[in-house]
Amino acid sequence: MQVIERPYEELSKLDTILIATSTRRATSGIGSRAPEDLVWKNISRANEWTISVIERSLKSLELDTHADRPVHKLSGGTKRKLCTAIATLGDPELVLLDEPTSGMDPATRRLVWKTISRATEAGRSVILTSHSIEDCDVLCTRLGIMVNGKIACLDSPIKLKSRFGTGYTLSFRVPEHKEDWVSLLNFIHKENPSAHLQVHSGRRIEIALPDENISLSSLFCQLEDCAKLFGIEDLAIDPTTLDQVFVNFVRQQCDAIQERSIQPESEETVPTKESYLEMFCTTKL
Numbered sequence: 001m002q003v004i005e006r007p008y009e010e011l012s013k014l015d016t017i018l019i020a021t022s023t024r025r026a027t028s029g030i031g032s033r034a035p036e037d038l039v040w041k042n043i044s045r046a047n048e049w050t051i052s053v054i055e056r057s058l059k060s061l062e063l064d065t066h067a068d069r070p071v072h073k074l075s076g077g078t079k080r081k082l083c084t085a086i087a088t089l090g091d092p093e094l095v096l097l098d099e100p101t102s103g104m105d106p107a108t109r110r111l112v113w114k115t116i117s118r119a120t121e122a123g124r125s126v127i128l129t130s131h132s133i134e135d136c137d138v139l140c141t142r143l144g145i146m147v148n149g150k151i152a153c154l155d156s157p158i159k160l161k162s163r164f165g166t167g168y169t170l171s172f173r174v175p176e177h178k179e180d181w182v183s184l185l186n187f188i189h190k191e192n193p194s195a196h197l198q199v200h201s202g203r204r205i206e207i208a209l210p211d212e213n214i215s216l217s218s219l220f221c222q223l224e225d226c227a228k229l230f231g232i233e234d235l236a237i238d239p240t241t242l243d244q245v246f247v248n249f250v251r252q253q254c255d256a257i258q259e260r261s262i263q264p265e266s267e268e269t270v271p272t273k274e275s276y277l278e279m280f281c282t283t284k285l
Helices: 023-027 051-060 076-088 106-121 133-139 157-164 182-191 216-230 242-261
Strands: 030-032 094-098 125-130 142-147 150-155 168-173 196-201 204-209 233-239 279-283
Touching: 051 076, 051 106, 076 094, 076 106, 094 106, 106 125, 106 133, 125 133, 133 242, 142 242, 150 157, 150 242, 157 242, 168 216, 182 204, 182 216, 216 233
Parallel strands: 030 094, 094 125
Antiparallel strands: 125 279, 142 150, 142 279, 168 204, 168 233, 196 204
16 A cells, blocks of 8 residues: 555545545544444443434434443444444545444344445445445445455456356246246256256246357247246346356456466465455445
8 A cells, every 4th residue: 555645635535545644634534333342332322422413323223222322231233233333423535344234134234235325325435345245236336356365356346247247147936836847947958058057945946047148039038938838937037146256256266276286386275265255345436
């Protein structure tokens, strides 16, 4: 990271991250989410900031019912919401969030998503790290994947999907009375040899169609035949998901390292998938 030495008045929003002449002025425009175990334990939210700001922030994350309770008596999920509220208080130009939805239930995660989205809609920049691909897909305007502590790629989700994604995902439901769905898969595989089963949960089936050159018009005709022959419901065709992009990227990185590790002088080891499970994304940068 490079130190910025230009006068404060000439700096952009992002330049406030590093200012050689005034660290205090730089950090005054930054809000960050600290781990919940670093939040002051013996004070209530009502004693931290002015009442009007607190009430707005608490209501946005449904924390108003806990307004008079000491922090050390809050549950882990509530503490994490409080950390996000603290990071966004004061309308900072830059918000730093580390795993903001870790360990949260789906409803609570959506509350945090709304809070982050409101911050970006207000013109603030947000940088967050997350192991949740869903978080990144929902919140990111730019997304990066880190490998061994270094940024391996950085681009918009759409461009990453175009670069690392392949084909489409076909999803549908089989009728309740239909037991022999294997014949349906065989029919699809006959028309699309590269197709393979991705998810089978109850009546729900997802099939990966990795062929990038597949004709959508031809595919729709095939699906109409499937619907008539097998009575399938809720047909949908979706482009590559961010989760598939991540898997494809990891596979490419592993293959590249395996090739290099074959050479005698190479000391690199092949990483596990878990070593890649570190993503960060940015919004409004």
